[in-house]
Amino acid sequence: MKTFIRNISTIAILSGVLLASCKKEFLNTKPLNQASAELTWADPNLSEAFVTELYNGLHDAGLNQENMDCITDNALYNFGKQNIMEGNISPDNLGWVNNTYEWNEMYARIRSANLALEQLAKSKLDKTLVDRLTGEAHFMRAYFYNQMLRYYGGVPLVKATYALNTPDFTIARNTYAECVDFIVSELDAASTLLQGKDLGKGRATSDAALALKARVLMYAASDLHDPVKLKTISTLSGYAHPEYLGYTTSDHDARWKKAQDAALVILAKSGTYGYALNLSAPATAADGFTNYQNSYLSRNGGEKEILFARYFSNSKDEWGAWYGRNNCTNGYHGWTSSEPTQNMVDDYEMMDGSKFDWNNAAQKADPYTNRDPRFYASVLYDGAPWKPRTPDGAGIDPYNEIQMGTYQTGSSGSPVAYFGLDTRNGPIENWNGTRTGYAIRKFMDPNPAIVDQNTRSEVPSPLIRYTEIVFNYVEACIELGQETEARNWLNKIRFRSGMPAITDAGAALKERYRNERNVEMMFEEQRFYDARRWMIAPTTLGNKVRIMKITATLKAGKSVSVYRHSTDNYNYTYTVQELDPGVENRTWKDRVYFMPISRDEINKNNKLVQNPGY
Template identity: 55%
Template sequence: MKKFKIMALTFVAATVTFTSCNDDFVNTEPLSELSQSAVWTDAALAEAFVTEIYAGFNVGGFEEQSLSSLTDETIFTHPGRGITTITEGRSNPADIGWVSANLRWDAMYSRIRAANLALKNLADPQFPNTGNIVERLQGEAKFMRAFYYHQLARYYGGVPIIDRPYELGEADYLAPRNTWEETVNFIVKDCDEAATLLDGRTMANGRANKAAALALKARILTYAASDLHDVPTAKSKSTTISGFSNPELIGYVSGSRTERWQKAKDAAKAVVDLNRGYKMDLTSPATPPAQGTANYMDISLARNGGQTELLMARYFTNAKQENGGRLGLYNGPNGYNNWAGNTPIQLLVDDYEMMDGTKFSWSNPVHAADPYANRDPRFEASILHEGSPWKVRSNANLPKDPASQIQTGRYEVINAAGQKVTHFGLDTRQSSIEDWNGSYTGYYIRKFTDPNPAIVDQNTWQQIPWPILRYTEAVFNYAEACINLGQEEEARTWLNKIRFRAGMPAITATGAALVDKFRNEKRIEMLYEEQRYHDARRWMIAPTTLGRKANGINIVGTLKPGKSVTVYKFSKENYDYTYTPFEIDPGKENRAWNDKLYFLPISQAEINRNDKLVQNAGYGK
């Protein structure tokens, strides 16, 4: 008889009480397992099984190591974790480099198998269908199967489509990769069926719903229409792809891109029409900068109405003490006794526009003299920089910084003897506090970090949800499809709704300039949300974005004549500041783009297990 292990449930507390006769030595049923017949004859146990499939959702940018550090968003501070294997172009089937555990090939297929088991047994339920629970669970299982296949597709291209659970004693357990088109079509079909099954249902936070199914469909169809997956276009931009003997595994070798973009547009419009966006009804850029910052923070913290953006999210509770609640510890300033894991790079900072919508430029003396002034309001909601007000420092460190401001530069101060001395900021690698955890770039992540001073990052777990799918992404997908279909006015209308919410002026660009504006707007709005990694690849701009050296900022505060301070505080009155961008020492990370990294390699272990698999381009056979 088949057994299912009792798994820890991640999203929804599902408590099942099991009783046994402890003094009955004849009862040999394992206490940690349930028979298949028991699971699928009890609605509560069936729901618990489906609920456990959600555990395959990774915690995204809330992990200690973040996908953002494989892009031009952040750099990972601590060596030896496998990130540079990818950023330096050394990934190979024997050593892929760092990939989140839940995103690996075997982990995805483990969850897909669980979804297949659920769908098989729910096809002929052995328990009462009270409240149409069967259809709900089927909808959830189909959504999750689609989600895990879409994760595989985003990283690997076409993959083996397994739509049933394998049984013991089968003649063959090996399967070849399906084409990219077949993989996309399978995901879309599951999304459509999930949306139908979940239509009209009010679902608990963190569980699949109609909106999430439609949003996932829009995402995969947007990817499918992109340059990387149009083989003729991809071949023209990559010699690695042009030499691949199985291009149908990574894209469309023929067919109409216009039709693909139309499908993507229609799918995204179905989500846009749900009107789930936060403050998407503004018609002019009248939002004050401070309110624009607050609006963006409300979305990233899922508060004050910002949670309406979330179509699918992973939620965290203090009781579970999951890694997703430790973002502040993982990425926060060392001067607060945090680890500074993933820190923003200057290339990202420079891509924030000025408040008037023009580009920031170091060659502009006004910009260079005060680089954080008059920037896109989302900048202050996303990045901690020199002088940013932050939480009150610990009792031990507060005397060194009574103002509790981020200190990432070096400054001249006057000591007790009246001598001018150099002081290194508390949040630098020359700090008196955990200098080994200081940022190399001079910046720290603010977005998604709970600013509540009661959340002490070293010993308190925050409860900010990780946005797996949100409404604004669907708006970007809609705008992107419109641009590619020549419907620029419609694209600008929706892009400007996003910008007006942030307090930024309208986009008026056309043609190639509009494409650039769109891409930068998505870069800023969807920061740290695991969008940039995939966008840079599918747009095939990775060589000029992800291939650039990571950089940071040097800041020197020099006392003005006649001024005297003993404890540093960021002040334009007392200091003249100079800001100098620099490239990160290649000894820390020496980024180099390699075209094979448009897709991850299938691990050699999987190739060895299944000789029907074809390896991706650039990784050998």
């Protein structure tokens, strides 16, 4: 009996030990869906994966359904008015904020970059890998801070991660100058660490860092951040903290010289970058069209334009890969989301370099003929040739031409009204047709085999391209009075697109440059900032949206059964009018030069000072 009891006691004790052991192991179970910090930074693949995740902060880059040009005079968003364009934004109503500028999103990415830099600084992994990952983390941190700087002005520079025992999580805004200096120093560090590193597509490089530095310094030299120019805007002039908006001392030439020198570093790499910029005379119109299309598709030599880009793959379901479906016309089952305005279309010159003029009777009667080749490569307009229609549209339009108007079929004596396939009254879909009379073609894959509504695209979104740096250099030359050099480089861009040389000087040269930059870089996230930093927003972004209405009536004695664009059969009338204010009633308020910081952020951080006018 004693032996039995003793055995039970032994079993009980062992069971208790085993249960305690099991309980301890159960509580110490490691999660199966994530790696620990210790494991991440001890493993080269996991360390690289952590840094690679930083690039997700780019989101869809410029190929979002709603392009940044929709909050400029260049474009309109089809599905809802933009509060920013009506001046209705406030700390409590930010309106639409692209997620690559949103305060919380950017600081979350900055925190990840800070964490990577702290861990890599003590890493025992291979030095070559550590240097590369450190360089990429510096670049991405600089990129995210620059996104915030050009959107809000000076922001708090958080350079290290917070811990649970950090005594104070609040932090004041840094000055604009401090932010510029920090971003530049980050990019210099990134460029050094990434020098000679062989990186794949879409990753930061040494040259990308230098190119972003050129952009940062050009913005910093611009009028909006000059203390004298800033004071000319009443809403901004009385702001108690001008150091958050720009410099407090004026040094125009020195800052533009820095911007020019930074751009020259990239221009000196013309053997590595740049596409068809070595022409001594304008390309033909056909070649100009092809050159421009290659440059934005990054194909057939156009890939040399890319310094930094967001790439997409058909194998991965990402929103930017659906750019074709999101923005092609409803007659192709697209959504026509981001639409060029008539304001933008009017900026395209005639082939001889003269301005398009609605007071010119011949041009008014035929506005889509003999224009800058970039117009045809950028915009889908009435009568433009495009891809084969889907089966439900092929019988209605066997000619594969964009139909943006109201036409007649039947006979001239007994006409029947016909609404074009790509209008809001179209016979295929009528909820997503164009409001402006145009749709975007730029960044659309022209391959007829790609059916946009059910095929993902692999066209990359250029975040920094060589031509932008050329423009930056040209602008610096103009500001420094070096007009011959400015014209020389500006004409390289024009020759590539088939446009003649310019000979303008003074204020006319500056205006010509600004128009050229806008036309060339349409839908590349430039106009939103250019109009502000040049301080021309009241006369550009504040303009009402102009749209196109097209009617075509059969000429006497003509009859057709299936509509096709034809000046032999039809008389066309092109009428420019303002967009219905119920859709969007644009106006300009000077406070929109800088975006509001959300009320939630102000409430969480009592050291934050709001931007002026809010």
